[in-house]
Amino acid sequence: MEPFFSRYRNPLVLLALLVVQIVGLAVQVRRVDTGHSSTDSGDPAGVRLIRLWANAIVSPPERAIHSSKLGAGGFWQNYIDLRHIREQNQDLQKTIDRLRLEQAALLEDARQGQRLQAILNFQEKYIYKTLAAQAIGSSGSDQARVFYLDKGSAEGLERDMAVITPDGIVGKVREVFPHSAQVLAINDQTSGAGVILETTRIRGILRGNRAGRPQIVGILADQRIQPGEKVLTAGGDQIFPRGLPVGVVEKIVRDPDRDSFIQVIVTPAAHLAQLDEVLVITSTQPRFSPEQQQDLATSEALKGPEAAAIKEQKKASEIMAEHLPGLIDPNAPPDKQPLLDTANPNPVSRPPMPLHPDRFTPGAASTPAGTAPDTAAPETQPKPRQTPPAPDGQTKSSTMPKTRPTSPAPTGPSKPATVPKPQNPTPRNP
Amino acid sequence: MPVLTANSRRDLEIRRFPLLVYALVPLIALVLQAWLPRLLRGYVWFDLPLVVTIYFALGLRSPIQGMFMGAGMGIFEDALTHHAIGVNGIAKTIAGFLAASVGVRIDVENHTIRVMLNFFLSLLCSGIYVFIYRVLLGLDLEWSWIVELIKAVGNSILALVLFPLLDRLQIRD
Numbered sequence: 001m002e003p004f005f006s007r008y009r010n011p012l013v014l015l016a017l018l019v020v021q022i023v024g025l026a027v028q029v030r031r032v033d034t035g036h037s038s039t040d041s042g043d044p045a046g047v048r049l050i051r052l053w054a055n056a057i058v059s060p061p062e063r064a065i066h067s068s069k070l071g072a073g074g075f076w077q078n079y080i081d082l083r084h085i086r087e088q089n090q091d092l093q094k095t096i097d098r099l100r101l102e103q104a105a106l107l108e109d110a111r112q113g114q115r116l117q118a119i120l121n122f123q124e125k126y127i128y129k130t131l132a133a134q135a136i137g138s139s140g141s142d143q144a145r146v147f148y149l150d151k152g153s154a155e156g157l158e159r160d161m162a163v164i165t166p167d168g169i170v171g172k173v174r175e176v177f178p179h180s181a182q183v184l185a186i187n188d189q190t191s192g193a194g195v196i197l198e199t200t201r202i203r204g205i206l207r208g209n210r211a212g213r214p215q216i217v218g219i220l221a222d223q224r225i226q227p228g229e230k231v232l233t234a235g236g237d238q239i240f241p242r243g244l245p246v247g248v249v250e251k252i253v254r255d256p257d258r259d260s261f262i263q264v265i266v267t268p269a270a271h272l273a274q275l276d277e278v279l280v281i282t283s284t285q286p287r288f289s290p291e292q293q294q295d296l297a298t299s300e301a302l303k304g305p306e307a308a309a310i311k312e313q314k315k316a317s318e319i320m321a322e323h324l325p326g327l328i329d330p331n332a333p334p335d336k337q338p339l340l341d342t343a344n345p346n347p348v349s350r351p352p353m354p355l356h357p358d359r360f361t362p363g364a365a366s367t368p369a370g371t372a373p374d375t376a377a378p379e380t381q382p383k384p385r386q387t388p389p390a391p392d393g394q395t396k397s398s399t400m401p402k403t404r405p406t407s408p409a410p411t412g413p414s415k416p417a418t419v420p421k422p423q424n425p426t427p428r429n430p
Numbered sequence: 431m432p433v434l435t436a437n438s439r440r441d442l443e444i445r446r447f448p449l450l451v452y453a454l455v456p457l458i459a460l461v462l463q464a465w466l467p468r469l470l471r472g473y474v475w476f477d478l479p480l481v482v483t484i485y486f487a488l489g490l491r492s493p494i495q496g497m498f499m500g501a502g503m504g505i506f507e508d509a510l511t512h513h514a515i516g517v518n519g520i521a522k523t524i525a526g527f528l529a530a531s532v533g534v535r536i537d538v539e540n541h542t543i544r545v546m547l548n549f550f551l552s553l554l555c556s557g558i559y560v561f562i563y564r565v566l567l568g569l570d571l572e573w574s575w576i577v578e579l580i581k582a583v584g585n586s587i588l589a590l591v592l593f594p595l596l597d598r599l600q601i602r603d
Contacts, residue, residue: 010493014527017501021516021523022566028514029567047515054509061461140463141518142474142577143559144511148464174512184512189572210572273471 043175052177055148059180062137063150100298129283130164131155135275136180145188145212146171147275152179160239162281168245168269169193169233170278181280186246187214187272194234195246197264200224203234206246206266214247216264217255225252231266241284245269445489446601455596456482456499460506475584477552479503483522484551484589485596487529488538500526514567521558525551541590548589552582 005012028047043051133151151157153176161173163183171191175182184191187208195206195216202225204216216231229249235242247268255261459482467474483503487496504522508515529551536543556578563571 010497010527010531013494014497014523017497017523018520021501021505021519025514025516025562025567028516029569050505050515051509054506057457057506058461058464058510062465065465135468137464138467139511140460140467140474140507141511142467143571144513146510146512147468182512188512189570190512210574210577275468 048175051175051182055177055180055182058137059148059150059177062148066134066136066150100295103295129281130279131157131282133157133181133278133280135183135278142212143189145185145191145208145272146174146182147185149173149181149183149278149280150179151280152177152181154178156282157181157280158282162240163278164240164244164281165270165275165278167271168247169240170270170272170275172239173280183278185272186268187212192237193240193246194237195231196234197225197249198230198232200229203236204264206231209263209265212272213250214266214268216266217261219262219264220260221254221262225249225262225264227251231264241281444491447489447599448601451599452486455486455599456503460503460510463507464510475580476588477555477581477585478588479507480522480525480552480555481548481585481589481592482596483526484529484548485593487526488533488544488547489596489600491530491533493527493530496526496530497523498526500524513563517559517562517567520562521555524558525555528554541593544589544593545586549582549586552585553578556581 024047027044131151133149133155135147136150137148139146149157149163157173157176159173159176163170163172169186171183171185171188172193173181174184185208186193186206189208189210191207193206194203196203197216200222202219202222204219206214206216209215219225227249231246231249233240233242233244233246247266247270250265250267253263253265255263456479459478463476463478466478480503483496483500486499487493490496500522501519504517504519505515507518507522529547532538532547538544538547556575560571560573563569564573
């Protein structure tokens with residue numbers, strides 16, 4: 001027996017190692033309902049321990065390298081290369097003031113949206129709190145588009161938190177360690193984010209392809225989708241808040257597996273290959289955060305003088321309107337209207353009558369040419385304006401009385417332009 | 431005059447390294463593999479742990495040591511991804527075994543042989559990886575052999591530079 005083991009020691013050890021690892025794989029992979037396999041439903045405790053050890057070994061050197069790189073770069077940027085900072089600061093201050101005014105203008109829309117959402121029993125989540133983190137390392141494999149952050153559970157990170165940059169979404173937290181976290185980028189093949197095309201409002205699922213490019217899958221071929229269209233988060237995946245920028249449509253290709261479906265290749269808004277600082281959304285709430293409310297209050301305060309000036313202008317115009325003679329007095333009878341007052345030394349000038357009136361002439365009927373007969377209403381009825389007749393030669397009732405102020409019936413000789421027309425001026429003949 | 435038998439020749443050519451080298455070189459390889467892609471904008475055209483595994487397997491000429499080193503490096507690499515742990519481990523275990531087995535029989539000082547060996551073992555690792563992922567595990571995985579070919583060339587070039595540097599670390603009598 002001993003010669004057998006000594007003779008085949010190497011193949012036996014190889015076999016044992018392979019069997020152990022294959023059994024380990026079998027433990028991790030399980031069948032899902034769709035018939036496919038999956039490994040992304042949470043690792044077993046032993047596997048998580050291995051990941052924890054690997055991360056504990058790799059993270060400190062990565063953190064040290066990153067810190068030294070940041071330190072050297074920071075020394076140059078913060079103490080030496082400070083030219084034009086004052087000008088940039090002034091420009092930024094102007095930008096902040098402008099953005100605050102815009103924010104105040106959009107505030108009312110946001111509040112109205114919140115009220116409507118409350119009516120519809122739908123609560124949109126606002127980004128309540130974020131945590132800045134540094135990307136310190138990657139998986140080292142082009143098959144796994146994951147990277148590591150220098151913040152972990154000790155800083156409040158949890159699984160499935162959204163990771164973004166000011167440019168757009170980046171990914172979601174997949175695994176959390178005490179002082180680091182693993183983030184699954186949106187261009188990984190196993191990622192998934194609900195997205196919507198801004199113009200066409202077509203929804204789809206965003207995931208990465210082999211080349212590490214994000215693509216929207218599972219949408220039917222649609223001619224309306226054009227390159228350049230913006231892609232936003234749809235908010236249905238319970239990870240990314242709605243409306244965050246994802247990228248723009250780069251091109252549309254046919255799905256090789258399904259004929260009627262297409263794949264929309266997206267250029268990500270965030271620079272996924274050059275990530276340094278990212279924001280992790282640690283909390284979302286259906287209301288504005290204290291910081292946002294503080295900003296809004298500042299915006300309101302800044303907007304105050306502008307709003308007061310507009311209000312003063314409005315008030316002045318109302319006072320002027322009260323003192324100037326009106327063209328139509330709702331309390332005066334039609335024949336006493338200021339418009340027809342001959343005693344007025346400054347009468348309102350009427351536009352000259354055209355030599356060849358057509359259907360565009362004021363007072364003419366708005367029917368297609370050739371369809372309106374010349375004789376419309378009986379001579380006995382007042383004819384305030386030429387209206388299209390009914391097919392049987394009767395005049396249709398106008399909507400003018402509904403919009404005119406209600407006044408008592410005219411007592412004097414009526415004038416066509418001012419006499420309100422009854423609801424049904426042409427009695428039908430039996 | 432003593433006769434140089436196969437075993438004594440093999441014993442003479444076994445390379446030995448300080449204990450620190452066995453610990454630090456694989457660790458540095460793993461850290462650089464995880465860190466360098468950030469500098470290279472995500473382009474991972476090399477597999478530093480595989481190159482180090484092949485180097486030690488060739489130098490030590492022990493299939494068991496090569497297998498264990500390959501398994502350790504592969505499992506460590508898997509642990510840094512979000513994939514199942516063991517896919518890279520199996521691939522590099524086989525690579526370590528084959529490299530050590532070849533190292534017993536041929537002259538591994540020749541640069542051409544080193545480059546060729548790295549090239550073919552890189553491709554073999556890629557093939558084992560995709561086989562395990564798609565066939566054994568039944569997982570969806572898009573694959574491009576062009577990328578793997580580029581990676582194999584990258585590993586070969588890396589070996590050409592790295593092997594002479596690591597040769598300097600060995601213990602010489």
